[in-house]
Amino acid sequence: MDTTSDTTTDAVSDAARDKPTSEPALGPGTANDPLVRDPLWYKDAVIYQVHVRSFFDANNDGYGDFEGLRQKLPYLEELGVNTLWLLPFYESPLRDDGYDIADYLKVLPVHGNLDDFKAFLDEAHARGMRVITELVLNHTSDQHPWFQEARQPGSKKRDWYVWSDTAEKYKDVRIIFTDTEHSNWTWDPVAGAYYWHRFFSHQPDLNWDNPEVERALHEVLFYWLDMGVDGLRLDAVPYLYEREGTSGENLPETLDAIKRLRAAIEERYGPGRILLAEANQWPEDTLPYFGDPESGDGVQMAFNFPLMPRMYLALRRESRQPIVEMLRLTDGIPESAQWALFLRNHDELTLEMVTDEERDFMYNEYAADRQFRINLGIRRRLAPLLGGERRRIELMNALMLSLKGSPIIYYGDEIGMGDNTFLGDRNGVRTPMQWSADRNGGFSRAPFHQLFLPPINEGPYSYGFVNVEEAQRSAHSLYGFMQRILRLRNQHAKTFGRGSLEVLEVENERVFAFLRHYEGETILVVANLSRYAQAASLPLQRYAGAVPIELFSQAPFPAITDGAGGYPLTLSPHGFFWFVLKEPGEETGEAAPEEEPFERPLQTLKTSGGLETVLVDTMVQGDAKARLERALPDFLGAQRWFGSKEKAIARTKLVDAVRLQADPPIYLTLVRVEFEDGSLERYFLPLTLKTGEAARALLDAHGRAAVAWLSGPSGRALLHDATADEGFWLALYRAAQRSWRGRSLQGLYSAGATPGVRLPEVEHATPAEVEQSNSSASYEGKVFGKLYRKLEDERNPELELLSYLTRAEFPFVPQLQGEVRFRRGELHFTLGVFQSFIPGGEDAWRYALEESARFFGRTAEATPPEGELPTTFADPAPAWLEDAAGESLQLASLLGVRTAELHAVLARAEGAAMAPEAVTGDDLRALASRVRRNAEETLAQLEAQGTALDRTVLEAKLAALEALAEQEERLTWQQIRIHGDYHLGQVVRAESELYILDFEGEPIRPLQERRKRDSALRDVAGMLRSLEYAGLMAQRTHAQETGAAQEATAPWTELLIRWSEAVFLEAYFSTAGEGASFLPSDLEARDLLLWAYQLDKVLYEVRYELGSRPDWVWLPLKGLARLLGASTAETGAS
Template sequence: LLLAEANQWPEDTREYFGDGDECHMAFHFPLMPRMYMAIAKEDRFPITDIIRQTPEIPEICQWAIFLRNHDELTLEMVTDAERDYLWETYASDKRARINLGIRRRLAPLMERDRRRIELMNALLLSMPGTPIVYYGDEIGMGDNIYLGDRDGVRTPMQWSPDRNGGFSRADPARLVLPPVADPLYGYEALNVEAQVSDAHSLLNWTRRMLALRGRHSAFGRGTMRFLTPANRRILAYLREYGEQVILCVANLSRVPQAVELDLQQFEGRVPVELTGMSPFPPIGQLTYLLTLPPYGFFWFQLNAEADGPAWRKAPPEQLVDLVTIVIRRSLTELAELPHHAAVLSRDILPAYLSKRRWFGAKDQALQEARLVSATPIPFADGIVLGEIEVVLPDHVESYQLPLAAEWDDTAPNVLAQQLSLARIRQGRRVGLLTDGFAVEMMARGILQGLCDRSTVSGRTGMIEFIGTDRLDGLALTEDMPIRWLSAEQSNSSLLVGDLAMIKLIRHVFVGIHPEVEMTRYLTEHGYEHTAPLLGEVARTDGEGRRSTLIIVQGAIRNQGDAWNWMLSNLRRTADEIVLTEAAVETGDEQLRPLLHFISMVGERLGELHVLLAQPTDNEAFSPRRADARDIADIRKTITGEITYAFSKLTDLEESVEPEIAEQIALLLAERDRILALASKLADEAKGTLLTRAHGDFHLGQILVTEGDAVIIDFEGEPARNLAERRAKTSPLRDAAGLLRSLDYLSATAMLENDAISDHHDARRREVIRRFAENAERVFLTSYIEALAASPDLPKTPAEVRRIIDIFLLEKAAYEIAYEARNRPKWLPIPLDGLAGIIARLSESRS
């Protein structure tokens, strides 16, 4: 490698490259002082200006970029005025000046400000070229300006707090230059040995950033394109290489800054912040707003396939054109008057439903959608409970769409505007016809109706507001804030203060809703680890058929769901253990809080199953033993799931990556043996107790509360009908769901990481693997201990494992089919899971 150290302007240095047949690299001297200038002046111009002056170089050549080196910070490639400014800013002590430069290291230049040191390194690592780091800058070494010439920045490397900083065992007097020994930068306080064991040290931060840069070719080989936001304190640029697009944003200012970036060409992409693999909200048509702390920076990969952040709720998709409907008295006319019903059915509802996430029949041809009823809600003036009948090719579905008029003179909230169906006029008053769920008055009216046990007659039957004693004991007030949780999921939920959660059932089924039934039973029997039932709004039609419309439960203060809470903590802890070179076994102690939580989940689930196993006169909850018909049903379900999963794998075998295709081929070759094993395994359930169960249990159905776990969402699997969701089954099906969820958690934690090398990646995987094993062990231990309170449930680990294995096979097969349909790249997780289950079962049976 031939490297030119030519302290010249870019156009002059360009000559050293020839046509790619002379020097391979050359130092970019003019860029370095301008990075310092940009931070000092809090203006991006010095950097953007010199980069724009830099000519193209042969493709096989590269610039060498740096912040400091063994000589002075040279100021030859700046104007006299700029040199004076940099001297006054960074070398006010004239002993730090030498020739036409500054003889100081990076950390003293940045006044030991970790934020500025990190920002300068982030700029260095993301600029075009190959970064060169001067020894010692990775730990923030200082200098000694009292030594002559340039020796002040050439002091021995500080490896440890030992003699001569670990640089040499020689007599200190015999060293060519003494190590730095002052209180701030001295080798006893600042050295490699100390920083290696500190996960948050500058050394470990630098190692992570270098590894991160190495994983993205755009930094080393990509083009650079500046963005021009109005805020000049923000430096923003794109590094692009093939399909890879990385957005770098830096705040050059000492105070927080906001910036709006024009990223419209990347509409729909999700910016994933690379230092933490954190997804940000997707880019839209408007400018993209970011806020940055003092000297903060972001590196975003603009990903076309990533999901947005888990906490984000995408704004509802709005109708482009709104039809105007004229009413005389009330919104009930929308269902009563034929011409209004025709307009809704023809011009509004088909387009509106296609944009709603809660409408579950988007993949079918919608033949007709009609509003069949609009029943006023007591104490919610002007709001009606609307029911829509949707005619599909082979059946009819019912959906619930409350309707409200939000008049222009009352300043409708944003959600009401986003969910609007049409314009509406009543006399001289105009406004929006919108989803009543978005209007505060609906929530307050529902609670008041429940408190008063109201009943309302409508076109489709009698609507009852059925409150509970728990509701009567709450101190509900008119001024409690309303917070919408999800307007666009399969159901729509909101919180009233911190007391109640209202869930609007969108897809209405005839029959007893399992969540109402389960939470009422659990509340009445004193189970404290779920949200208590406060009330239900139900409709009974003219034929006596009952449907649940709204469920109201107690609100649970929480730290989020167990999936996101545990994933975040597991990733963070694994990264810290790997970076500090600590023994892998130390992770067991650091991950003890997560293991304690999993143990708590096992205990709470076991207590739930013990309660549901108790004898009762309530036929819906009365346990029974599995007979031959039940075993046949279990066998049919498991073999059906496996057969369907294998059919999906066969369809995908030719289109997936080679590694996944190899996994698929191995499984398909064992198809007959796996089906035979599953069929035989079903016999293990003979005589076991069948009870009601959660039905869709995984980490996302658990809330993390202070010192405890709360189980939520007893609705069952939404894809199944009410009868299937209410059916009795082995409670151990829930335990199998949790074990598969833990497997997914560990696999997901391994996907994105800060591993610096293959060695670190292997150690990180070992930490997570040990956690997975320990998590399964503590969950089953606490679960089995809790089951001991029931004389009818399995009591020994062997019994429990034998039955759980049945449902682990079923769950893994279901996951394979789901990933094959929706996320083929995730297939390795359930494929590995199924292969592991089969291997363990084969070994145990042999």
């Protein structure tokens, strides 16, 4: 049935009927546009979202109106916003705050009429402001004339909506408003059929498969754009079409319809009118709304729904990783497109685009009281959501205003308005704007009972305390802050709105730092997500010489150096900085003064040539190489990766060198260290040179990397460890990309990618700030590089294990991507590896400490229950503990699962170096002997200090272990290749998943020993010890921070640790399953071995703490005492 003429007549007649009496602000063209039309204006927009009826009542009828909004435009201009987004103001029964539209072309009478709207629009444009309105494409009100006509039998408009004789169609489509709706179908007795609705039952969905519907909505859109509106927010856009067997969201037909809409607009108006999509979807489902990745022929803007809740997640967890993860996932939109950033979805903190675990965490942290929860979100205004804490409110606004996208400010948030959850639905966050302390908060002169909603008139957010008039009196108010930061944002609008974003890799996870670049301007943003002051060193070496100018104060900070230690900053709790980086002298217009050269007491090596004359034997001139070798012992003694500081060095020898890069020169060298006791070790030492200011900066920032001064024909240069330099890491990486091979006098060096792997392109490398037994750097969050400093003639276990696990496609470890090695005949050294970077990784050790701290905070006022410790690991955790320590228990459970899965994969390995081996009695006797020897040494040390422990359990258990070794029939399991140094610090959390790192084993053990098969229970024991360490350290920190007696939290600590261990073991053994080849089927043998490996580990911990941190020996002593007095029940035996 062809009803095109009816549709056109309806739209045109409606438009003619309600057309404003004066001429429209803008016609179909742009000739009379009062604004200079930049097609990309939305990229520079600071958007203010406002309910017309909530803002200001000019005619005192109790409802805000367009005349009131027009009168308040000077306030908005002064605040610093340049774009207004108006929530629905169309004729509506207001059962869904105006999103249930009864007439697309009419203004709700309480807001005024179309002449009032036009007067507002004209003045907004005259003040340089853009205006975005709403267009609900998906549905109408059931009061809309279209639907009322469609209900009638034989109606021409029946096919304008989606009808069915059954409610069984589209069963795969989810219900959005689960609080109120039980089906997406509702029976209509007039129509004698069911109609489809994705939202409330009073909002029937339009049938976009009917071309007449699409044409009618195009006419609606043209009507408002003809009047001069600058853009339209497309509400509920993912749900336009229905298809059986699909989720009914983000269908290809929907994306095509959006492209047709965009094309129709550009054909009629040219570029510059925008579409803003409300697609509350995961990144991979939102990105297609922008259209073609190159041309961007879809919407120009879309809300970044996944990013917003992760800003709150990052704030509460005090870790930047949730934000960094989502920035990565939402990158790569078309050049002409832009994200819309916001701190709540206009009236709620929506939690649809988070995982179930994250949603539970957010509910617990931000809406513990269930009255604040609505559907899958939290109905709170910004200020009360953040506990009224000014620092946190400022920080969240600063992040929103500086991240990549156009920010949206919800009306009233600029003064810190509160909410009234007793009003029901979302009305509690839509209360009248608070202008003054006068009656009704200055919103209206109407009687209180006549107001559409009551203003906040009680508590700390009452209009008597929080109002515009009061805020404007003080430059130190939140309003004053918002005004200043918006002014700065507008001054640098191009950089913040259009510039690229580069996240800086800072060692301190609580510090979030990033750079914004645009056309020669670089802005540095640094934010402290912690409630405590934090220090950080920023990897800004490539900006050496630049001066950071703090934007709020315009104060210059110390110039950046190229030192390997990075640029140091200290941030106040929840503090932040915005800097613009200026070249020396640029900040004052004067030349930067020269500084005196910086000197260190280093040897000077004189040479008649370059670096090669010092390093390569055949080209040595004079005694420079010999003098370098004499300087190396002092250098080595200062390096953490040098493992034999306690041994006296007899001599060092630079045994080999090969050039990696000519300019600046970079050499890979091998150093042999001979000790007085006759032993020797080999080390890998990359070397390079720095001159002038760069040399001085390196000495300042990372003096231990300096080896000696080199003096020659070209002047003076600093010879230093190249791993402190970004240039070295890039040179090594590019060598691997081109499969580099370099032959030296002693052998062949090579760097290359793993077969089948193509290393991605990178421009920057960030050397790790913390020294370890190896040296490492990350490459733009794509690749992680690691160099092994101590060399042994064995295949490195990390290379071996990662190579196998990569081939086995085990997803929870980094994937091996490349190798650096040296080979001479049978001699083979693994110099380093490249592996995939785990994006957004959060240290599981730190996470465990943070969650333990939260547990102590939640139980601070409670009395610990008695008799609720687990008797076996199979006991279910009590419900109260699931609430109080849910995240800790979830971590322990997932650790158990992933550990068992890792062991299962390793148990399937093949080949001489990897295949499992049957356990023997000799293996158990060796274990018993080692534990006995370590126990004797450790207990003797403790007794010498006055601490004596009973040895009865020790002797009984070791005797049982030795007896087990003699019972061959019970030795039915296999020993496998294991992690070997397994603890929370070797695990990272990313995207709610756990990844296991660092397979090189314990650095203090020889490589040959690290490569041996061992019991999987050794890894299990290591993680059990780590869980106890985390709980006890968190207990101590809690006591120090709160002043609480440590003894008072001891029962809670015991509950947390024992249940975490039980949950970990239950998950591990359940995942491994009965009959796992790598575990004893004999439960008594299993628990005896687990005890032995735990004891071996805790004995080492006691010796370590006695030697390094005597004040901390109490911590492993608790574990030692428990293991030496433990019953079999406590270790999980049944």
